[in-house]
Amino acid sequence: METNNTIKILLVDDEVKFLKAVSDRLSIKGFDVTTASNGDEAIVAANKGGFDVAVVDLQMPGTDGAKVLEILKQNHKFIEIIMLTGHATLDSAVECTKLGAFKYLEKPYDFDKLVDALKEAYQARMHKKFESNQKRMDAIQKLAMHQSPLGLLKAMARLDDGEK
């Protein structure tokens, strides 16, 4: 069993057996997996926070995968999302890419490809987070040169308001 991965995954699919099998396999590989069997459940779970990557089925009853993708990207600045579909079309791939999907996999896929995609997505998330932190540090340094301590605190609060 691999134990060096602690990537937090949110796995969303209305096929409960699929959800269970993939979740078990990813857990064996060392990922920390939370499952949701519909879009609304996924949005609630994501709001509780802390997910690095979400894997979302495109076609679900009710709130579908594209809507979940859109909402998660809006509400969680650094989350990366891998879309799964049983019926890949160019249109849906383009739509998901426009909405910010990291990758688009067609079912049934090779499990190793999913694992690779998860690791790549995690790297991308960490890179984005690092860049964002770097920018923040640069901004704080600049502010510190020209501000009083109180002014600096106020400016930092404004910076933090921009973060989600």
Next chain:
Amino acid sequence: MVNTKDFFQYDSLAFFGKVNASISHELKNVMAIISETAGLLGDLSDMASMGTPIEPGMLKSCTGSIMEEIQRGFATIRQMNRFAHSIDTPVQSVNLVDLLDLVINLSGYLSFCGKTCLQPCEDVTPIALTSPFLLQAVVYETLIYSFKHTGPGVEITISLQRRDDSAWRIIFPGFNVNKLQVFPDVVTKAMAASIGVAIHCDSAADRLELDVPLMIEGVTAHHVLPEMPDMGNASRTRA
């Protein structure tokens, strides 16, 4: 005389493609579950060979899941076969209960469609001389429109009754038909008209009705084949 070749235009082909796409989507889901569960069994075997104790219940659950999905796959292929053969004969004597059963199963492969139940007429076998393929298309479009209108998680009960000596009536009840402004669309209307099916919105009773003539006018006897064979033991309710 009706030229039966005229029944099958581009729109029919589009319907055939649409249903086949939904079936292939269902089969992909089945294959994905089998693939992942078989993969899980492989992972568990690897763990066992490295000395990690594996709970027998987990293995049993995996094999049970694979068996269930194989049955689901077979059931889907049976429906696919029924659908594929529905175009064999342009016009024939059709048992409407069998036809509705097939449409209910086919609509169940669409993610937004909920559960559909069928309430057949009790004392008679509802037979009509019609184009099974086009009637399926009209009923299918009506049913998926109903689900799009009612939203997810809703159960629809279709009932079938003898309207009078000339027609059967298929009823889709239980939603606000006053708000139905875009149904039937031009294509469904044309397909329905081509086989003499009338679509009514009964606002007072809050239901959609399809009146299926017992016989299409102008169709000659040589188009008539024996009643549709029983193609399987599919449930009339989507699981």
